[in-house]
């Protein structure tokens with residue numbers, strides 16, 4: 477056997493591909509589910525917290541800042557392990573999927589809150605004043621005038637951060653969530669061949685390269701929108 | 704004594720920023736349909752005075768009545784009052800993410816509760832009034848400064864305020880665009896709008912103001928008809944201020 481055959485046999489073994497590709501595809505579906513759920517709840521929660529912070533209630537804002545700092549500081553894996561292995565001992569049992577979703581949502585919410593908040597702060601005071609001077613309430617001003625502008629400016633940094641955090645769905649492999657990496661690892665240990673891991677890598681590329689490209693497009697589209 | 708015929712009646716108004724006393728007991732009465740011009744050096748408190756008159760700035764002491772309603776009374780619905788007090792800013796402050804028409808209809812819909820169609824009709828009429836009928840669908844960034852300021856005036860006018868406050872409405876404009884904004888203000892005055900105008904457009908003041916108020920260091924130094932303030936100012940501070948403007 478020449479070296480290229482050895483390589484192909486180790487990383488792109490046709491029999492292994494045939495046997496385990498369906499599992500990797502199932503893993504892709506789970507990864508997409510986790511990612512979509514995390515993006516939806518994480519960004520919604522982050523936006524809600526940033527909006528709440530703009531009321532500038534001291535105790536509330538202290539709590540938000542604490543939450544944000546803690547979840548930005550902790551490695552997501554640590555939180556996942558604590559929640560997954562810790563909660564059952566206080567009588568709460570969550571599925572691996574639920575834990576992964578919950579923890580990554582909180583992490584994304586923490587980063588998204590900071591990004592939205594800096595967006596809100598970057599809107600000139602005159603926008604608030606103009607809206608309030610026409611009789612709009614604080615909440616109406618926030619919803620119709622401030623947030624639409626703030627969200628627009630946050631699209632590029634938020635896209636990058638969201639991609640980085642949803643990639644952490646691979647941590648689900650540690651707590652038995654049958655996402656891409658878990659499927660690939662399982663297949664690798666059964667087959668004794670590295671091919672499933674390469675398939676897993678390809679699966680991530682197939683899923684995330686379009687998202688990264690979309691992020692770059694959004695960045696060029698929105699970067700100039702600063703006023 | 705509050706003047707019951709006044710549209711705006713400011714009495715004993717004081718405002719501090721930290722230890723800096725910016726308004727030191729302002730008394731000012733504006734009658735219906737009057738155009739009162741406020742002049743004074745930079746930092747004399749003109750903007751703060753206007754901003755107190757719709758409580759964008761919270762005064763420390765005094766009374767501000769608008770058409771008889773005390774603005775500083777905690778029971779006063781400040782949002783309802785603000786709809787009746789139009790404010791025009793030096794920097795226009797149009798909402799950049801909305802069309803010109805949407806800028807105008809936002810408060811009509813969300814604050815006054817008008818239907819979409821009704822708000823649009825009112826908004827289009829307001830735009831026509833300031834000469835921007837063809838700009839309803841444009842975004843603020845697509846307009847010249849003069850057009851933006853006129854759109855901002857239309858936004859305030861559309862709410863049919865009882866009084867309008869202008870804070871240096873032409874100071875951010877290129878000289879050739881000032882005239883179009885002043886023309887709109889002249890038209891409003893002709894239609895009987897009560898107006899308080901902070902501005903350095905002394906020619907406009909001479910021609911359009913009923914009264915000119917000169918402020919310095921947080922107090923009203925003197926006030927009177929334009930002929931008197933510009934022609935025969937009583938106070939040395941007024942004279943030296945006007946001399947800087949080439950009289």
Ligand SMILES: Nc1ncnc2c1ncn2[C@@H]1O[C@H](COP(=O)(O)OP(=O)(O)O)[C@@H](O)[C@H]1O
Pocket residue numbers: 720723725743744745746747748749750751752
């Ligand atoms: N939000 C603020 N905080 C602190 N000081 C302020 C604030 N707004 C205005 N001032 C100060 O109050 C004084 C009067 O300002 P302003 O009313 O803007 O004057 P004018 O409009 O006549 O130039 C100035 O010394 C200014 O620096």
Ligand SMILES: [Mg+2]
Pocket residue numbers: 749750751870871
């Ligand atoms: Mg000023």
